[in-house]
Amino acid sequence: MTIKLLSLSGSPVKGSSTEILLHEAASAIRTSLEGYAEVDHYFTRLNEVDVLPCQACGMAPTPDFCFYDDGMAPLYQRLVECDCLLIGSPIYFDAVSAQTKRFIDRCNCLRPADFEHTDPDHDFIKLLKHKRPGAMVLVGTDNGWFEGARRCIAGFFKWIEVVNEGVVTYKSPDFTRYGTARDDAAAMEEARSLGKHLAQRLKGNQ
Secondary structure: OEEEEEEEEOOOOOOOHHHHHHHHHHHHHHHHOOOOOEEEEEEEEHHHOOOOOOOOOOOOOOOOOOOOOOOHHHHHHHHHHOOEEEEEEEOEOOEOOHHHHHHHHOOHHHOOOOOOOOOHHHOOOOOOOOOEEEEEEEEEEOOOOOHHHHHHHHHHHHHOOEEEEEEEEEEEOOOOOOOHHHHOHHHHHHHHHHHHHHHHHHHHHO
């Protein structure tokens, strides 16, 4: 059996604390599922994906995911097919990064905006057949406010049929240094614990 894990980093920095904690959680998922399932882990930095901001077309792109064919195309397919989703973002102005928000906004058409199906003109394609577990990693500073970013991603999870299983919040002691989470034993353990929890949820979903 193969479990598809998708993890997305909204940090513009390679080797960032966001990326490190995402990888730690993913590693814990893989380790916890050894002997039970193979884990097909796909990781990408959203900063490296050529994505146009949502253009609010107002029309359904059915049968496609979107009217625009850009770097989102392969991510749509992976998002629809994944069994578990991890998203990480730094905190910028009390919210997610621009890279993260741009990705989220482009997923608007993955499900109907009209939940009662009373307006056929807005009956967007819906390929999300089942609920999947997911979690988030948020990285800020000591005086950072995490709730805005948490709400944004939590709302996105609900939109794409992902059950929010938890969040790792890491406060970096020095915003001028990259990857400080690697030296923070508590933060790394929190990410591992979240990964183990997600593995248990994945076993229950199979």
